[in-house]
Amino acid sequence: MQAVIVSSFGGSDVLQVVERAEPAPGPGQVLIQVEAAGVGYVDVTARNGDYQPLPEPGFVPGVEAAGTVVAVGAAVDERWVGRRVFALGRNGAYAEAVVADLCDVVRLPDGVGAVDAVALGVNALVAHLALRRAHVEEGERVLVRGAGGGIGLMAAQLAAASGGVVTAITSSPERGERLRGLGVTHVRDRTAGRDGGAETYDVVVDPVAGAELGRHIEALRPNGRYLLVGAAGGAPAPDAFAGIMTTYHNSPSLFAFSLNSVDAATVGQAAAELFGRADRGALRAVVEERIPLAEARRAHERLESTPVFGKIVLRP
Structure with a gap:
C-alpha cells in the first residue's frame, strides 16, 4: 500500500x-x-x-x-x-x-461521508468536550479566537447551538460572513487592529494562545471561563497568566484542555453524538x-x- x-x-x-x-x-x-x-x-x-x-x-x-x-x-x-x-x-x-x-x-x-467525518473529527471533539467544562448558558457571551481554524469553527457552532452569543475573531471580512452563516453573531477582524476590543465575555475559547493570550484573560467577566485548547499562535508571553491575578476578585477559571486526557469510551460517545448532529444538519x-x-x-x-x-x- x-x-x-x-x-x-x-x-x-x-x-x-x-x-x-x-x-x-x-x-x-x-x-x-x-x-x-x-x-x-x-x-x-x-x-x-x-x-x-x-x-x-x-x-x-x-x-x-x-x-x-x-x-x-x-x-x-x-x-x-x-x-x-x-x-x-x-x-x-x-x-x-x-x-x-x-x-x-x-x-x-x-x-x-468520510471527508466530512475527518473535517469534524478531532476539531469537533476538542471543541465539544472543552465546552462541556464551560457549561455555556443561554445568552452568555462567548469569544472564539482563531474562529476560521478547525477547532474555532467547531467551537463557534457548538457554542451558538448551546445558546451562547458568539463573537468570532478572524482574519478577513469574507471569513466573517462565512462565520455568520454558521451561527456567529458578531465578528472581529484581527487584521484591523487589536482584535478583542473593550468587550468582556463569559467564556473565551482559545486555540491560538500566543502573545495576545494575557489580554483575552483580562476580558473575562465575573465568573468567566477561559478554555485554552491549542497554541496555533505559539507560546504565550511569560507573564500571560498574570491576568488571573489582576482579575482575581472576578473569580476567573482557566481550563487547559487536551483530548489525550479523555478516556476512549467518552471520546467514542462524544464522536457518535457529534456525527449524529451532523447527520441531522445541526453541525456543519x-x-x-x-x-x-x-x-x-x-x-x-x-x-x-x-x-x-x-x-x-x-x-x-
Missing part, C-alpha cells in the same frame, strides 16, 4: 511517499481502507519532533481517518466488515489502510481543500503558510 512517512524530524520535506505492506489487525483491532485522513497541527508537531510521546522517525503520521472496515482481528465481530467508520488513533492515518483498536472506532451515520463540516495523499507535503505547507478556513483533507 502507499503511505507517507516522517523520514526524520523537520520541515515538510521530511514527508516521503513509500510503499509498505498492508498491516494486519491484531486482537481487538480492525483494518480500515482509508478514504480520508485529516491534516492538523498535531501532525505538524509530530513531524517537527515536538510531540509527546514522540515516535521514532519512520512513522506514518495522521491521527484521524475515515473509511470502510475490510478485515477484523480476533475477538472482533465479523459484522464490522463493510461498515463505514471514523477512527482516532496515535498515528498511521496517512496511508491507504490503517489498523485501529476497536475502542477507537465509531460507526458513521449514512449521511456523513467545513473543508478547506482536498489533497491527494501523495501530496502530503503540499498539505502541510498549505496549513503552515496561509490561513486555512476549515480542514485540509488527504485522499488516498
Whole structure:
C-alpha cells in the first residue's frame, strides 16, 4: 500500500511517499481502507519532533481517518466488515489502510461521508468536550479566537447551538460572513487592529494562545471561563497568566484542555453524538481543500503558510 512517512524530524520535506505492506489487525483491532485522513497541527508537531510521546522517525503520521472496515482481528465481530467508520488513533492515518483498536472506532451515520467525518473529527471533539467544562448558558457571551481554524469553527457552532452569543475573531471580512452563516453573531477582524476590543465575555475559547493570550484573560467577566485548547499562535508571553491575578476578585477559571486526557469510551460517545448532529444538519463540516495523499507535503505547507478556513483533507 502507499503511505507517507516522517523520514526524520523537520520541515515538510521530511514527508516521503513509500510503499509498505498492508498491516494486519491484531486482537481487538480492525483494518480500515482509508478514504480520508485529516491534516492538523498535531501532525505538524509530530513531524517537527515536538510531540509527546514522540515516535521514532519512520512513522506514518495522521491521527484521524475515515473509511470502510475490510478485515477484523480476533475477538472482533465479523459484522464490522463493510461498515463505514471514523477512527482516532496515535498515528498511521496517512496511508491507504490503517489498523485501529476497536475502542477507537465509531460507526458513521449514512449521511456523513468520510471527508466530512475527518473535517469534524478531532476539531469537533476538542471543541465539544472543552465546552462541556464551560457549561455555556443561554445568552452568555462567548469569544472564539482563531474562529476560521478547525477547532474555532467547531467551537463557534457548538457554542451558538448551546445558546451562547458568539463573537468570532478572524482574519478577513469574507471569513466573517462565512462565520455568520454558521451561527456567529458578531465578528472581529484581527487584521484591523487589536482584535478583542473593550468587550468582556463569559467564556473565551482559545486555540491560538500566543502573545495576545494575557489580554483575552483580562476580558473575562465575573465568573468567566477561559478554555485554552491549542497554541496555533505559539507560546504565550511569560507573564500571560498574570491576568488571573489582576482579575482575581472576578473569580476567573482557566481550563487547559487536551483530548489525550479523555478516556476512549467518552471520546467514542462524544464522536457518535457529534456525527449524529451532523447527520441531522445541526453541525456543519467545513473543508478547506482536498489533497491527494501523495501530496502530503503540499498539505502541510498549505496549513503552515496561509490561513486555512476549515480542514485540509488527504485522499488516498
